Amino acid sequence: MGHIVYLMNLSLDGFIEGPDGSFAWGRPDEELHQFFNQQAQDFSAFLYGRRMYEVMSVWQTVDTEPSASGFMAEFARIWKSKPKVVFSTTLEKVSENCLLVRGDIAAEVARLKQEHHGDLAVSGPGLASAFARLGLLDEYRLVLSPVLVGGGKPYFPQLDHLVPLRLKETRTFQSGALYLRYQRA
Template sequence: MRKIILMSSVSLDGYIEGPERQIDWHVVDDELHQYPNDVLRPAGGFLSGRVTHQLMADHRPTADADPAASGPEAEFAGIWRSVPKYVYSRTLREAGWNTTVVRDVVPAEVAALKAAPGGDLVPSGADLAASFLRHDLVDAYRILVRPVRIGRGKPLFPPVDGGPVPLRLEQTHTFGNGVVLLHHGRPQARRLLGGPAGTSGPVRVSRAGGPGGPARRPGPRRGLRRGAGRASRAGSG
């Protein structure tokens, strides 16, 4: 089954853009641009909101015709044109460039899209990402942390209900310009149940919180007077 992969750049303090939608602090060179090209080339679909889609449609499709475009920029133009796109919008009636218009983020519809053949699906834009996060639809994260603190703006990760979501670190990489990649995925079911890497099954957890068999009430340590043990227990907590 295909995965939903959230790929985004953030400031060190977690913002995807400034309060006026500024992204001038996104420093991109050829090395950094090549990374998303390599990740997105086999993608099965780009998912975006209306604003993000229109920004991309205005600039990306013909970038390879611009003599001033770098090699990775020109390469991405072809990738963007060829990959199927899904734009989430309640106002657009149609969109060009191999794009399907979708009205709302409906978990059952996303599940059907994941079950279809093809490469992984990549949502973009803070608002759409927030919708996918609220529904707990994201399977993996490829976050590019920029070496800058902007103080305020739109966070990539808004507050959501549901408690902690365990993740497993898959990869880190530091680019020459100081940007750091953090790639996390969902733990495997076996790891999620408590089994450490390399084990054949989940570890049994005692009521005392540690691995092993049935919980036992701990007795006094050897070498301690029984009265001292009682005093210690009475004074704890």
């Protein structure tokens, strides 16, 4: 049975994007990108909301661009090979290897957890917030970047209940980034 994992880059002050909507401050170096490549390889599927799906769609062609580094092209190949589930009420269609879901989030996640035996990665604070409120997140994986952005979209949702967590893994990168992996207790 699959687990739902929320993995995102975030600033030290807790934001996944800055006040201007930019992710540029969190652009990973090669070491960190290789880490993300391994994480992506280990996931059985990616779960996105509309906006994160649109942001990630750039990976459809990165491996064909001559200027792409080897580790970026590798991520693109991994990303394209994995199934993607897009939760959206506004999108009309999604690309190849994607499923568009408009219905009950909890029912769809239950189905996906039965269907996939590996971890399922949810990305984007909107969808992750909906999952957290429904108690659907099994793990939180944070990559803290050594930068303060001062505002923007937070990694953690506002919740009306306590969620006890247990630290399972840490890792420090040359860039000063810190990986933290927590499971629900």
